[in-house]
Amino acid sequence: MSICGLDFGTSNTTLGTIEGHAPVLATLETGHTTIPSAIFYEAGGAVVIGRRAVEAYVNGMPGRLMRSLKSVLGTLLIDETTRLGRERTSFRDVIAYYLGAMKRARLEVPSRYFHDLATWSSINRMYEARVMADIRQVRREASEPDLLDRLVRVVDEQRGHTLAMEVEEAKIALSDTRQADIPADRGYVAANIP
Numbered sequence: 001m002s003i004c005g006l007d008f009g010t011s012n013t014t015l016g017t018i019e020g021h022a023p024v025l026a027t028l029e030t031g032h033t034t035i036p037s038a039i040f041y042e043a044g045g046a047v048v049i050g051r052r053a054v055e056a057y058v059n060g061m062p063g064r065l066m067r068s069l070k071s072v073l074g075t076l077l078i079d080e081t082t083r084l085g086r087e088r089t090s091f092r093d094v095i096a097y098y099l100g101a102m103k104r105a106r107l108e109v110p111s112r113y114f115h116d117l118a119t120w121s122s123i124n125r126m127y128e129a130r131v132m133a134d135i136r137q138v139r140r141e142a143s144e145p146d147l148l149d150r151l152v153r154v155v156d157e158q159r160g161h162t163l164a165m166e167v168e169e170a171k172i173a174l175s176d177t178r179q180a181d182i183p184a185d186r187g188y189v190a191a192n193i194p
Contacts, residue, residue, distance in 0.1 A: 006102060010070045013037045013102055028102065038067045039098045041084045046140055049101045069095050113151060118167075123160035132156070 004026070005016040012034040015026040025033035029050050040053035043062035057065035064084055072078050072091045081088035113135060116122040125131060132155055139148040154163055170180035 006099070008070055008099065008102075009037055010068050011037060015102060035102070036067070037069055037098070038065060039069070039094065039101075040065045043085060045085070047097065047101075048140055049098060066094060069098060113155075117151075117154065117160050117163065120161070120164060123164065126155050126160055127158050 007014045007016070013028070013036075014034050015028060016023055017026050018024070027033055028035040029052075032051070035050035036054055038050060038053040040048050040056045040061070041064045042048070042056065048056055053065060056063065066082075069091070073095070078092050078095075079090060081090050082094070084094075113126065113131075116126050135148070135152060135155060139145045139152060142148055154160055166182045170182050173180035
């Protein structure tokens with residue numbers, strides 16, 4: 001996505017882009033081209049947006065829901081701060097985070113994670129706390145977070161080298177057969193590779 005238009009509404013947000021030569025609304029949450037203009041700061045520090053933010057609040061999760069963020073634009077409130085947990089954060093920073101999340105929601109998971117897992121000498125970098133925190137943040141903001149569970153598990157359990165060896169064994173086996181199995185009992189790969 002190189003060109004986009006964001007409609008940051010008081011109640012909902014949409015993102016338009018170009019696919020081929022035609023304008024389209026981007027899917028920001030599974031099956032939805034609109035997303036509630038809402039952000040929820042969990043008591044533990046995690047941040048979720050959109051329908052998940054509203055759900056967290058409705059389900060009674062400890063934290064703070066913020067809606068109608070657009071209403072502070074163009075007012076003196078933009079430079080004021082609000083309490084989020086034990087800290088104070090400016091409305092400008094809250095809005096910047098939300099808008100950044102909109103951009104990230106449309107982007108794919110950074111391919112560098114998968115590239116590093118596929119490169120023997122780079123796998124250890126995946127286990128750094130900073131990288132794991134980044135992956136968890138991407139998962140929280142993803143429109144389909146379940147699709148990242150395997151990646152989180154491989155990195156969390158430091159199984160990158162094991163997975164790389166199993167993939168290599170399957171590739172070697174494919175030189176003699178049409179199908180190769182990778183053990184699926186670990187929960188981080190599909191059952192077999194046709």
